[in-house]
Amino acid sequence: MTNRPLTLMAVHAHPDDEATGTGGVLARYAAEGIRTVLVTCTDGGCGDGPGGVKPGEPGHDPAAVAAVREEELRASCEVLNIGHLELLRYADSGMMGWPNNDAPGAFWRTPVEEAAGRLAELMREYRPDVVVTYDENGFYGHPDHIQAHRITMAAVELTGIPAKVYWTTMPRSGMQKFGEVMRELGSDWEEPTLEEAAEEGAVQADGPEFPEIGLPDEEIKTWVDTREYGGQKFDSLAAHASQGENIFFLKMGKERFTELMGIETFVRVKDTTGAPLPEDDLFAGLR
Known part of the structure; x- marks a missing residue:
């Protein structure tokens, strides 16, 4: 028997991504004594600069933005x-x-095998029992999210280390509720159409069909209650103050945020434990 601690590894694309979809499980499992490891793949240099200045605009310095982030x-x-x-x-x-x-x-543009090799070394170092990343569409089509998915799955294949692998998702009922709350707060937010997503640069207009964000509730089999850690999750998002203009979740306050974002949902894509589905714990079958 080994004394190696149970370990959760989350692989994300940018600074602040760790908070939105996995802030709750990272906080919850840390509180339960599980070792938590966050791998952030990019420097976030395409984020907003001071005063909300965007990439390509005068005054946007990617290196300075990356340092702040x-x-x-x-x-x-x-x-x-x-x-x-x-x-x-x-x-x-x-x-x-x-x-x-x-x-x-x-x-x-980094070769998948190169970045996956680096991530595989981290997996060998930390030997995570559970790995979490995005689905093959990067949840909403962002290239860095897609690449994070690709290198994670390649590193899992290279190492065979994690017992369980999950992709983040959101139930369609949650997307609907999110829209209701945003409109209640004065926003005209609607889930983007393919054409709107292409205009925003989230997908290519001539690329593959843009899938709906999230999944029907009945297709999601892993629901993890993290409401006890909703305040931490909110505060972790708030720590990314330089990107506050883009973090619309902060507009709803901790109570509403926890109500809306307090259950984190996942698709289990690898399991060697035999833990039955549905489940309410990423470490079901491991403890």
């Missing part, structure tokens, strides 16, 4: 009590179709 990421990790932060430091690729996609050092 790394500080914010470390603050978020403290809030969530994440045990280990690993930075791959690839350049942020921006939204699909941006010139940044093909810039030297961009995560999107």
